[in-house]
Amino acid sequence: MTEPRQVYLDNNATCKVSPTVVEAMLPFFGELYGNPSSMHSFGGKVAEHVTRAREQVAALLNASPEEIIFTSCGTESDNHAIRGTLEANPEKKHIVTTKVEHPAVLNVFRFLAKRKGYHVTELGVNKQGDLNLDELRAELTPDTVLLSVMAANNETGTLFPIDEIGAIAREKGVIFHTDAVQAAGKIPLDVKKLPVDLLSISGHKLHTPKGIGALYIRKGTRISPFMIGGHQEHGRRAGTENVPYIIGFGKACEEAMNGIFEENNQVRRLRDKLESGLMSQIRHTYINGNPRWRLPNTTNIGFEFIEGEAILLHLSAAGIAASSGSACTSGSLEPSHVLMAMEVPFTYAHGSVRFSLSRYTTEEEIDYALATVPPIIQRLRDMSPFYDPKK
């Protein structure tokens, strides 16, 4: 019997670890064990590699190396950006974000509102998941200290125009943070051109193992340290460096930068093939999110009359990994906060499935998905009291 086929289409959750990244990390689990802060050659040698990795991460964003600090994950980067900014700028009490942020931002804002007395504005989105920039501009007041808007949405892939948003923030004198965890490496990000002050990224969305992130802090941005202790990361994030992962992150950023155009063209072509194939084979399907301005690797499709968890489990039995904004998959009872904010109709909000590709996704895998998904959808619809095959 042959092994059942495994097709991984959940790359926005996490992705396959790059073998060359692991290879770059391995010496730092062994002979290169020095502490980069030490005043001897054991440390010095390692420090050189950490410096190189910082340059590689900075290069992905066109930042200066000293504007990059390493963190443990994207969530830490977001927390640091938000809470560090507020601590360093205690005089203002209004902060603005969107309803569709990742919980690593949204729940921090809600905590700040509930427990720290901040006045929080959560901007809504339209049915395509887009922000209204006039509304955003109107919300930024003299008391507003921080605006946090994600670069790309993790569920739908919808891109926010962070260039325009940053320009508005700058005009209003508001510090601008963007959670670019999903966007980095998938679309070009150039902080010399983008008016962002703070930008979060995460390693495992760029094919490193889990446990590393980074925060870009534009030179001159007032921010308090998140971890207090030693002088690492220029005193902005204390704690002995997670050297192997920093080295891996550097390598991963280099690989992402080298491949960003070719790979994304391939990824986009496969994504489009999957999406148009499913849309043409299966009736009553809808794309969630902005079909034009979105990540090249993501499609979020609503299948009407059926429920997401049932789809995912059938897909999983057929070897296909995807994810869903359905209520039942998370254990909450309502569909995802992103789909709810977009007012996706209930007829397909519960049956929404996100397929997210990576550079490792192959044509054969997409062909397999195109052959496998439609019968699963049909099978569940045949069971559904809301599905009328004649319509």
Place this chain on the structure above:
Amino acid sequence: MWDYTKSVMDHFSNPRNVGRIEDANGVGEVGSLACGDALKLYLKINKETGKIEDARFQTFGCASAIASASALTEMIKGMPLEEAEKITNDDIARFLGGLPEQKMHCSVMGREALEAALANFRGVKIEEHADAQVICKCFWVDEHKLRDVITENKLKTVEEVTHYTKAGGGCGGCIPDIKRILADINGPEAKEEPAEKPRMTNLQRIKLVTETIEKKIAPMLRQDGGDIELVDIDGYDVYVKLRGACAGCPGARATLQNIVTETLRREVDSEINIIEATK
């Protein structure tokens, strides 16, 4: 991923009795698209023998909703009506070797569909409980259903009620009403949840912070030649000036700050932040 039993996965992957019965004489429909699950149950009942000859279903829902419906039809096929009437949601869950707690509402949906189908067979309109007040407006659960499910399943906490009926799982606005109903059924002594530590008012907190600094922290620091001055309190942020024995030494400073933070968090509130006033 959910930890489903083999039986749940079997009934989900190979559901029994899917479809309609064209000449059904008992049809029950519960749930809706908005709620995220729905079940339509078709029964063919032999009027002479009083037995359920055939049962089929259509469902919109997750794996446990599909499995619960499949299990229900297997259980009731060939069953006399009087027996079928006695089936509880727990019987359905047990038939499947159990359901995750958060999915118990799927078994409740099965029992409700059966109740509705049997009422439809008898030609009685299922009591609308027009007088019953809708408690949960997100999932449209009325007080009558809540009381039934709480009593039948001996539920004690709001969380359990949400797992079984979904009530309280949306905006959460009805949670005080659910608590009231729980207390009403289980008696006030059935404390459903550990009482939250009452939150201090700002005034109380300011008073306690001041007292703790004066009576506990300052004497401790003075023993070692240091001192502390309270500058301001803003919510949970406490602004202080610290004077250590070796002022200016960053290590000593961090230690001092740790002592102050730990003491205030223990004595007053775990959310307290100590901020060194710079001026």
